[in-house]
Amino acid sequence: MITGVRLESLAIDPYPILAHLRATEPVAWVDDARMWFVTRRSDVLAILRDPELYRTDSAHSTIRDTFGEQMLSVEGDRHRRYKSQCNAPFNMRSVQGHAMPLIAARIDALMDAFDSEPVVDLRPALASRLAVYTVASVLGIPAALHSRILGWYADFAAALANFGWDEQIRARGHASAREFQDAMGPVLRELERGADPSLLSVLARTVPDRLTDAEIVANALIVLFGGIETTESTILNVLWTLLRHPDALAAIRADWSVLPRAIEEAMRWEPAVQSCTRHLAAPVALYGITLDKGSTIQCMLGAANRDPAHFPDPDRYDIARANAGDHVSFGSGKHFCLGAALARAEVQMTVERVFGRYPALRLDPERPSAPRGFEFRAPPTLHVLLRG
Numbered sequence: 146m147i148t149g150v151r152l153e154s155l156a157i158d159p160y161p162i163l164a165h166l167r168a169t170e171p172v173a174w175v176d177d178a179r180m181w182f183v184t185r186r187s188d189v190l191a192i193l194r195d196p197e198l199y200r201t202d203s204a205h206s207t208i209r210d211t212f213g214e215q216m217l218s219v220e221g222d223r224h225r226r227y228k229s230q231c232n233a234p235f236n237m238r239s240v241q242g243h244a245m246p247l248i249a250a251r252i253d254a255l256m257d258a259f260d261s262e263p264v265v266d267l268r269p270a271l272a273s274r275l276a277v278y279t280v281a282s283v284l285g286i287p288a289a290l291h292s293r294i295l296g297w298y299a300d301f302a303a304a305l306a307n308f309g310w311d312e313q314i315r316a317r318g319h320a321s322a323r324e325f326q327d328a329m330g331p332v333l334r335e336l337e338r339g340a341d342p343s344l345l346s347v348l349a350r351t352v353p354d355r356l357t358d359a360e361i362v363a364n365a366l367i368v369l370f371g372g373i374e375t376t377e378s379t380i381l382n383v384l385w386t387l388l389r390h391p392d393a394l395a396a397i398r399a400d401w402s403v404l405p406r407a408i409e410e411a412m413r414w415e416p417a418v419q420s421c422t423r424h425l426a427a428p429v430a431l432y433g434i435t436l437d438k439g440s441t442i443q444c445m446l447g448a449a450n451r452d453p454a455h456f457p458d459p460d461r462y463d464i465a466r467a468n469a470g471d472h473v474s475f476g477s478g479k480h481f482c483l484g485a486a487l488a489r490a491e492v493q494m495t496v497e498r499v500f501g502r503y504p505a506l507r508l509d510p511e512r513p514s515a516p517r518g519f520e521f522r523a524p525p526t527l528h529v530l531l532r533g
């Protein structure tokens with residue numbers, strides 16, 4: 146059946162549309178996206194946990210076309226090899242020992258910079274800068290190159306969403322990937338001689354079985370892309386959610402130990418990444434519909450996170466929800482987010498430090514904000530009155 150879902154409507158308020166699909170058409174052809182949407186949590190989990198049938202390594206993958214082969218466009222042994230070599234800087238020990246002190250200092254410095262203002266847009270002033278800085282630091286990209294990251298990033302974002310395969314958009318994505326590769330060559334040579342714990346340095350010094358420079362750069366690209374807008378958007382969604390739920394915020398202030406669950410619940414309720422894309426390796430029948438080999442499937446994470454079969458009263462933001470952490474906002478299965486521990490630490494430190502420093506912080510009623518987007522979802526701006 147052809148479903149009349151419009152991506153424009155989905156970008157504004159996806160949840161009623163997704164709820165309707167989940168109840169009436171759990172596998173739905175969305176003509177506007179030319180993809181199948183899967184909306185039930187059990188189906189989303191089954192697909193993400195079956196990488197033999199539902200694959201990332203497809204010629205139809207815009208991620209592979211833009212970045213080349215890296216962990217999010219290969220399966221099996223190659224995926225294991227890439228992901229295991231990239232793992233060290235992202236485990237809890239490295240996050241706590243290396244990344245967290247850097248992140249804490251950067252949050253404070255960013256707040257110092259806007260401290261004298263009455264009103265600030267937390268997107269450019271805090272979330273965006275923090276996300277770029279964190280990923281660049283964890284990767285080991287020298288500070289002199291940080292200012293170029295957002296330019297490359299814009300081209301990558303357009304190329305990854307280029308499902309119509311527009312040649313100009315594609316060419317810009319390829320050009321930026323080449324520029325990144327050229328910039329990283331000398332960085333890798335330098336890091337081979339050092340001993341720092343950053344990802345590029347670890348990969349450059351791995352023996353035996355070192356990845357080629359091209360493989361290192363391609364995996365660095367997916368880390369760069371995977372870690373910036375996702376974290377920026379999650380910081381904004383969590384802050385926005387808490388500011389919109391003063392009772393929850395008051396409960397957190399009374400007992401900071403409930404914060405981690407409140408963050409998980411905000412990630413369930415308003416996930417920054419709304420879908421994971423897979424390509425069918427063979428025809429499959431779902432709910433009586435035959436999906437052809439090569440079909441593209443969008444696992445709709447925001448729909449799975451509000452599936453009433455798993456989360457009672459799913460549209461309610463409830464910091465006491467016992468199973469809030471069962472959300473799929475970091476994906477599931479072999480491609481589960483590499484940076485989840487880092488992202489969680491970054492979001493939690495931001496919330497603690499922002500509300501710790503500005504106890505009366507509130508949304509600016511003159512410049513309202515709300516999350517937007519059907520792939521990446523976040524408030525385009527987040528103006529707040531720092532001192533109430």
Ligand code: HEM
Nearest residue numbers: 216217371372375376379421474475476480482483484488
């Ligand atoms: C709150 C912020 C974040 C969210 C919501 C998020 C979400 C996701 C999701 C949903 C996936 C699964 C993609 C799929 O299966 O198709 C994923 C994978 C991935 N993420 Fe994240 N991510 C976040 C932060 C980060 C950070 C900080 C990094 C690194 C610095 C990162 C790096 C990656 C990588 C490399 C993958 C691919 C893993 C693989 O293919 O095995 N992410 N992320």
